[in-house]
Amino acid sequence: MALVQAHCARREGRLKEHGQILLAHGGGGRMSRSLIEAEIAPRFGKGPLKGFPDAASLPDPDGPLVFTTDSFVVQPLEFPGGDIGKLAVHGTVNDICVCGGKPLWLSVGLILEEGLNISLLRRILDSLAAAADECGVTVVTGDTKVVARGQCDGLYINTSGIGRALPGFSLGPEMIRPGDAVLASGPLGDHGMAVLCAREAVLSGTGPMSDTGPVHRLVAAAADMAGAVRFMRDPTRGGVAAVVNEAVHGTPCGVALDEQNIPVSPATRSAAELLGLDILHVASEGRILLFCAPEACDPILTAWKAIPEGRNACRMGTVTADAGSVLLNTLAGGRRLVDMPQGELLPRIC
Amino acid sequence: MKYVDAFRDPAASRAVVSELASLAGKLRESGIRPAIMEVCGTHTMAIARNGIRDVLPPEVSLISGPGCPVCVTEPGYIDAAILAATRATVFTFGDMLNVPGSEDSLATARAAGADVHPCYSPSAALDFARANPARETVFLAIGFETTIAPVAALAAAAENGLPNFSMLTALKLVPPALAALVSDPAVHIDAFLCPAHVSAIIGSDAYAPFAGPGGRPCVIAGFEPLDILYGIRCILAQLADGQAFVENEYARVVKPEGNVKAQNLISRYMEPYDAAWRGIGVIPASGLRLRKQYGAMDAESRFGIRVEPGTPPTGCRCGDVLKGILNPPGCPLFDGRCTPENPVGPCMVSSEGACAAWHSYRRIAPAGKDA
Ligand code: SF4
Numbered sequence: 160m161a162l163v164q165a166h167c168a169r170r171e172g173r174l175k176e177h178g179q180i181l182l183a184h185g186g187g188g189r190m191s192r193s194l195i196e197a198e199i200a201p202r203f204g205k206g207p208l209k210g211f212p213d214a215a216s217l218p219d220p221d222g223p224l225v226f227t228t229d230s231f232v233v234q235p236l237e238f239p240g241g242d243i244g245k246l247a248v249h250g251t252v253n254d255i256c257v258c259g260g261k262p263l264w265l266s267v268g269l270i271l272e273e274g275l276n277i278s279l280l281r282r283i284l285d286s287l288a289a290a291a292d293e294c295g296v297t298v299v300t301g302d303t304k305v306v307a308r309g310q311c312d313g314l315y316i317n318t319s320g321i322g323r324a325l326p327g328f329s330l331g332p333e334m335i336r337p338g339d340a341v342l343a344s345g346p347l348g349d350h351g352m353a354v355l356c357a358r359e360a361v362l363s364g365t366g367p368m369s370d371t372g373p374v375h376r377l378v379a380a381a382a383d384m385a386g387a388v389r390f391m392r393d394p395t396r397g398g399v400a401a402v403v404n405e406a407v408h409g410t411p412c413g414v415a416l417d418e419q420n421i422p423v424s425p426a427t428r429s430a431a432e433l434l435g436l437d438i439l440h441v442a443s444e445g446r447i448l449l450f451c452a453p454e455a456c457d458p459i460l461t462a463w464k465a466i467p468e469g470r471n472a473c474r475m476g477t478v479t480a481d482a483g484s485v486l487l488n489t490l491a492g493g494r495r496l497v498d499m500p501q502g503e504l505l506p507r508i509c
Numbered sequence: 510m511k512y513v514d515a516f517r518d519p520a521a522s523r524a525v526v527s528e529l530a531s532l533a534g535k536l537r538e539s540g541i542r543p544a545i546m547e548v549c550g551t552h553t554m555a556i557a558r559n560g561i562r563d564v565l566p567p568e569v570s571l572i573s574g575p576g577c578p579v580c581v582t583e584p585g586y587i588d589a590a591i592l593a594a595t596r597a598t599v600f601t602f603g604d605m606l607n608v609p610g611s612e613d614s615l616a617t618a619r620a621a622g623a624d625v626h627p628c629y630s631p632s633a634a635l636d637f638a639r640a641n642p643a644r645e646t647v648f649l650a651i652g653f654e655t656t657i658a659p660v661a662a663l664a665a666a667a668e669n670g671l672p673n674f675s676m677l678t679a680l681k682l683v684p685p686a687l688a689a690l691v692s693d694p695a696v697h698i699d700a701f702l703c704p705a706h707v708s709a710i711i712g713s714d715a716y717a718p719f720a721g722p723g724g725r726p727c728v729i730a731g732f733e734p735l736d737i738l739y740g741i742r743c744i745l746a747q748l749a750d751g752q753a754f755v756e757n758e759y760a761r762v763v764k765p766e767g768n769v770k771a772q773n774l775i776s777r778y779m780e781p782y783d784a785a786w787r788g789i790g791v792i793p794a795s796g797l798r799l800r801k802q803y804g805a806m807d808a809e810s811r812f813g814i815r816v817e818p819g820t821p822p823t824g825c826r827c828g829d830v831l832k833g834i835l836n837p838p839g840c841p842l843f844d845g846r847c848t849p850e851n852p853v854g855p856c857m858v859s860s861e862g863a864c865a866a867w868h869s870y871r872r873i874a875p876a877g878k879d880a
Contacts (some may be wrong), residue, residue, distance in 0.1 A: 179620040183607070189850055359629040419519060432732070434629055435551065435860055437558060491522045491734040493560020496871040501849040 187396025188500035213254040225260030228319040240369030244287030247316040257391040259328030268317040327385030334389040340456035341476035348441035374443030382464040387455030414482035440500040532745035533566030547707030550577030550861025557870035572833035579859035585819025593625035597645035600634035603627035638674040658771040677808040685795035712767025788828020825854035837867040
């Protein structure tokens with residue numbers, strides 16, 4: 160036993176000693192959280208960053224502003240259903256939307272690698288511009304840097320966004336109550352599986368398509384019931400498992416999901432089976448998970464189903480009084496824990 | 510696509526589950542409490558992920574077998590792989606990254622600068638070697654028969670004209686491991702739930718030596734929840750009738766003779782040897798390595814590296830877990846010192862490892878019942 164402890168201490172010691180970041184620290188799971196808790200929260204975790212919302216609320220005389228930033232390093236730069244340009248708009252816009260904001264302005268920072276093909280860059284910028292138009296946001300500032308070959312992988316994008324808080328929403332994990340409904344706006348895991356299949360050249364041509372897309376219309380459609388909406392998140396890195404676990408972490412609530420009702424597209428299901436991945440750990444980039452009071456469930460689903468991006472929306476679970484426990488009622492009739500993903504599931508999908 | 514869904518139908522599951530209950534009732538009368546070994550790590554994971562144990566009659570127990578390739582790989586192999594990564598670009602299945610070697614893991618070695626790339630398909634290594642002719646490229650070829658077939662195809666593709674490509678092999682065979690288990694007096698197994706994909710290569714006939722009079726039911730099943738439930742149903746029915754034969758529930762893919770083309774390709778490039786299994790020991794003729802004439806493709810001889818047994822982590826009970834003697838929660842380190850973020854043994858790392866499956870998909874006890 161002492162030897163094992165020495166072994167573990169050695170492992171931990173080595174990490175600390177070299178101050179090494181592992182790819183698993185970027186996976187959106189437990190390792191990401193521990194990095195943020197250890198290194199970011201103590202330095203910046205007060206004020207609007209407290210509790211790490213997807214976007215910060217800033218005081219403004221005309222009503223609160225919502226501010227967020229995100230960086231995009233996905234490989235390949237173009238994948239079935241999207242590209243890094245679109246993704247860079249949707250990622251930031253959606254973070255504003257799920258915090259109950261209406262996105263207005265965007266900054267775009269580009270880091271280009273020497274040798275990047277100019278027509279590829281044009282395609283990506285066109286796609287970024289079209290995505291911004293569709294979401295009703297204006298790119299108001301930006302920056303471009305070029306680094307030597309080998310210092311970045313083709314193209315990285317950072318976007319920051321500012322929006323205005325929509326009236327009526329009062330959101331946060333602390334608002335969640337036992338009995339609340341958990342809704343998904345559409346099939347889950349398409350983005351992560353599409354990128355992975357593209358990168359690994361599995362199922363090319365017949366594989367999943369990324370769901371990258373804006374959620375502003377979905378949030379607007381739920382705004383009639385704003386008072387009954389408790390919490391929203393877009394299940395990106397770490398997937399549904401990470402979002403739901405984080406939502407109830409430290410609250411007196413748990414969640415029971417029904418596998419039967421979890422929307423998954425057939426192509427994504429097949430790809431996940433093939434690669435042995437748990438769909439609940441795989442990212443979406445155009446979906447919302449929404450927690451609401453039970454009476455708001457049907458009206459929100461009806462409103463969502465009336466718009467194209469919400470046509471496969473469904474209720475996939477219920478909030479329980481079982482503190483911190485996220486369970487899945489399986490198709491086979493069993494029950495199991497839905498754990499946070501550990502680390503490096505799909506490196507660089509966003 | 511409908512295909513997958515047909516094997517996930519809750520109504521069909523319920524029907525099989527009620528059959529299981531009545532078969533278990535029959536067995537109870539004859540005093541049999543069946544212990545079924547699921548040989549393959551993919552089954553282990555699917556069983557945990559789908560909550561299969563919850564719907565089984567209480568007297569039926571499922572025990573995990575040695576069929577997780579990462580779990581049975583010796584720590585010395587990781588050490589050799591890290592050494593290789595100081596001289597070449599190394600491609601590996603992602604599962605291997607966090608497996609502790611004697612000192613480091615490939616993930617910590619990579620963070621310290623070693624050139625290690627996780628991949629899902631071995632052909633990524635080949636593509637890299639083609640695109641970078643000046644760079645030595647090593648593929649970490651670990652796995653069972655399912656992986657050995659593509660690895661042999663890799664050898665065939667690299668044989669002519671890819672002088673910068675080699676493989677560090679730790680390839681293992683399922684039937685010799687089963688033979689070792691059934692002859693071990695400490696191991697108690699009433700039946701085998703046999704792997705789907707491995708069986709597609711080796712064929713259902715490969716299990717004949719373990720069935721028959723005095724043997725055990727061997728049922729080949731797919732990985733969907735209904736496949737697994739139905740496979741267990743076939744096992745219980747055989748036990749209730751006092752039978753022990755090879756039954757192929759996965760006949761949509763598995764043939765009696767297996768995939769002869771793949772077998773021929775494998776034997777052209779590979780030869781059997783007495784391989785060491787982590788926690789189990791050396792099993793005669795249980796591994797495959799490149800034949801001598803393909804030495805240039807063998808990273809060991811190419812770089813003068815030798816895979817030694819290495820130092821297994823003290824206190825880790827992976828060997829007993831792999832033999833089905835111990836369920837993961839029985840290991841004193843389980844969920845304490847040993848978690849997926851800080852794994853002590855490989856069974857906690859691999860996505861097919863029994864300890865990882867028990868940890869990630871912990872069963873939730875219905876109120877008042879033990880998990
Ligand atoms: S819990 Fe960890 S230490 Fe124990 S047997 Fe499993 S992998 Fe080894």
